[in-house]
Amino acid sequence: xxxxxxxxxxxxxxxxxxxxxxSSKKAKRDRAARNTARRRAEREGRVxxxxxxxxxxxxxxxxxxxxxxxxxxxxxxxRAKKENSRRRGSxxxxxxxxx
Numbered sequence: 001x002x003x004x005x006x007x008x009x010x011x012x013x014x015x016x017x018x019x020x021x022x023s024s025k026k027a028k029r030d031r032a033a034r035n036t037a038r039r040r041a042e043r044e045g046r047v048x049x050x051x052x053x054x055x056x057x058x059x060x061x062x063x064x065x066x067x068x069x070x071x072x073x074x075x076x077x078x079r080a081k082k083e084n085s086r087r088r089g090s091x092x093x094x095x096x097x098x099x
Contacts, residue, residue: 029063030062030063031062033062033063033065034055034057034062036065037055037057037062037065037070038054038055040065041055041070041072046072047072052074052075053072053073053074053075054072054073054074054075054078055070055071055072056070056071056072056073056077056078056081057069057070058070058071060085
């Protein structure tokens with residue numbers, strides 16, 4: 001077992017996490033699409049390495065790299081968007097169960 005401390009200091013088993021979540025075909029395809037969008041934006045001069053900007057997919061589909069679906073936002077904004085969508089989803093799930 002490969003236990004290492006993450007940024008928060010908690011121990012994690014990275015090999016198991018990779019094999020469960022990050023090495024699936026869908027995860028690899030999505031990661032490649034996100035990287036492609038980032039490289040394209042770098043070539044266009046919209047983002048630069050180390051500028052703490054991220055490429056946001058407006059419709060949350062990382063494989064949809066049409067220019068109309070992409071925008072440059074700060075890392076904080078993009079991560080907050082992800083957290084908010086998770087919260088909304090959990091509320092939606094609770095309401096569907098009548099809780």
